[in-house]
Amino acid sequence: MSKPLTPVVSRPAAAALLLSVFALGGTGCASIVGSATQRFADNLGSAVLNADDPATVRDGLPAYLLLLDGLLEGDPDNVGTLLAAANLNGAYAGNFVSGDPARAQRLAAKALGLAKRATCVDEPRLCAALDGNPDDFAVALQAVGDERIGLMYGLAAAWAGHIQVNRDDWGAVADLPKVEALLMRVVAIDASHEGGLALVYLGVLNSLRPEAVGGRPAQGRAYFQQAIDTSGGRNLFAKTLKAEFYARLVFDRELHDGLLNEVLAADPRAPGYTLMNTLAQQRAAALLESGNDYF
Secondary structure, three states: OOOOOOOOOOHHHHHHHHHHHHHOOOHHHHHHHHHHHHHHHHHHHHHHHOOOOHHHHHHHHHHHHHHHHHHHHHOOOOHHHHHHHHHHHHHHHHHHOOOOHHHHHHHHHHHHHHHHHHHHHHOHHHHHHOOOOHHHHHHHHHOOOHHHHHHHHHHHHHHHHHHHHOOOOHHHHOOHHHHHHHHHHHHHHOOOHHHHHHHHHHHHHOOOOOHHHOOOHHHHHHHHHHHHHHOOOOOHHHHHHHHHHHHHHOOOHHHHHHHHHHHHHOOOOOOOOHHHHHHHHHHHHHHHHHHHHHO
């Protein structure tokens, strides 16, 4: 497994964070700042997603990670804050500390632990199946209501990030069927959730191995294309990862270079996708540069 998609900051995570921060002001202020706080939280989430300077996001995130830790000290069972913290720790581990594997592992483990805690607060039956076999996990997952799509996606994203940074640990890799089950459930409920990122994850998971040894590259390609179509072509990460995982797996240099050049030629600025697209373009440039060594 090379380097699958890692999450960027989601609008729900930013909203949960800001709502928790304002809650520290005391319940007496709640009725005054309620609607304004929600608008500000939503605007912050949009600002992060629409940032075109990843370095600014990278430098700003650690302060929020510490703030979330403090919030959870006072309210350890707040599901919204737990998922926000899982998302932010996973995003930081996957996108901004690639040069420090040990730190990435610590942050990814923390993200997964937080997502599991949220699961145990909200869905005790699924919690009891987290460490069990994939079949029992699948049965418990089907009992979770569709309205818990955010929880299921948050758990899947954190789990996928943890497996990525521990890809040499077969004990961690053995949990991939559970991650895939979560993602497929999210897609069944709403394929466009979080910009269709569940589809991108599924594209990666199905393109990790050749068909001869159990991989499903044709299915992976279909998931990538569905992600591209779902976003109206705005999700450049879907094209970048389609090149990295599917095109490289099947040794299709023409498709590989074509997709990456499309990404680099595109305008990264699109509502809700700008930060992700900017990171995708950085990755696309690196993949093109390494193409001669790969093919």
